[in-house]
Amino acid sequence: MRNQIPQPPAISPVSIRHRTGSISTADIISVLKGETTALHIKQAFSTEVAEEISANFSASTGLKQRKDGVPGQYVGASHYRKDAATYFAEAENARPHVEALFKNLVDPVRAIFSALKRELHNQGIELRLARSEHGQANVCRAINWSGSGAFSLDPHDDVAQVLCAGNGYELSSVAHNTVAAFNFYPSMPEEGGNLRLWSHKPTVADRKSQGVETTGYPYSAAYLEAVPCREIQLKAGDIALIDGGFVHGVTGQPGNGKRRLLLNSFFGFARPDLVLWWT
Ligand SMILES: O=C(O)CCC(=O)C(=O)O
Numbered sequence: 528m529r530n531q532i533p534q535p536p537a538i539s540p541v542s543i544r545h546r547t548g549s550i551s552t553a554d555i556i557s558v559l560k561g562e563t564t565a566l567h568i569k570q571a572f573s574t575e576v577a578e579e580i581s582a583n584f585s586a587s588t589g590l591k592q593r594k595d596g597v598p599g600q601y602v603g604a605s606h607y608r609k610d611a612a613t614y615f616a617e618a619e620n621a622r623p624h625v626e627a628l629f630k631n632l633v634d635p636v637r638a639i640f641s642a643l644k645r646e647l648h649n650q651g652i653e654l655r656l657a658r659s660e661h662g663q664a665n666v667c668r669a670i671n672w673s674g675s676g677a678f679s680l681d682p683h684d685d686v687a688q689v690l691c692a693g694n695g696y697e698l699s700s701v702a703h704n705t706v707a708a709f710n711f712y713p714s715m716p717e718e719g720g721n722l723r724l725w726s727h728k729p730t731v732a733d734r735k736s737q738g739v740e741t742t743g744y745p746y747s748a749a750y751l752e753a754v755p756c757r758e759i760q761l762k763a764g765d766i767a768l769i770d771g772g773f774v775h776g777v778t779g780q781p782g783n784g785k786r787r788l789l790l791n792s793f794f795g796f797a798r799p800d801l802v803l804w805w806t
């Protein structure tokens with residue numbers, strides 16, 4: 528019999544680009560097309576904006592505990608392990624709370640969404656929020672991961688949850704292209720909480736072998752042992768844009784530090800002339 532001996536994970540090279548101060552739509556499109564694995568933009572938005580978003584998150588009446596096996600607190604909606612009706616209804620209900628995070632600020636996530644929309648439009652490509660008869664996605668969700676130990680968010684990929692999203696979702700086709708993840712960091716602990724990227728893009732067969740076919744979460748330390756990894760050192764005000772097909776996770780942080788806050792969204796090509804954006 529073949530395939531009895533476990534195959535070591537295939538290695539795919541990771542390319543990380545760094546910028547400071549601003550992000551260009553050309554850089555974003557390079558990740559979207561799978562030409563760059565990760566883009567780290569330092570000081571992408573101001574400390575004042577970052578602090579205000581963080582304070583609004585802490586004071587939010589829409590703050591909830593995740594109950595889907597991924598430890599964290601959040602404002603907004605995650606499509607992960609939810610059918611379309613549930614996700615879009617949650618997104619609609621959470622919208623006022625997501626908007627309240629930005630109150631009277633210029634929302635840095637929406638600013639990038641709008642700039643990208645304009646640029647793609649010039650190229651004959653539509654960018655819009657994912658939607659269904661039950662509602663529309665929000666521009667982002669806000670999360671504080673609370674896993675303890677080596678990772679505050681365990682190693683995972685963002686593609687399985689898209690590929691296996693299920694009926695009623697228009698985004699499943701994105702899984703055959705790059706699933707890009709936009710991560711904005713309004714607050715970071717002094718130590719830890721960095722984004723680790725492994726040089727591995729799991730296939731459906733890899734996920735099956737690890738028992739994570741529909742979730743892409745979590746990959747074990749044993750599975751990743753022989754895979755090289757790189758770490759993006761994050762500070763408040765940074766953005767990390769990654770190809771979510773590569774295994775990634777968030778390193779642990781001592782519990783006594785500042786809270787780590789993430790604003791996250793996913794986007795990718797559903798068709799050559801359509802890019803969808805969701806959370
Ligand atoms: O918090 C981060 O830096 C990464 C978040 C992430 O990987 C996700 O939300 O899927």
Ligand SMILES: [Fe+2]
Nearest residue numbers: 684685708771
């Ligand atoms: Fe992820």
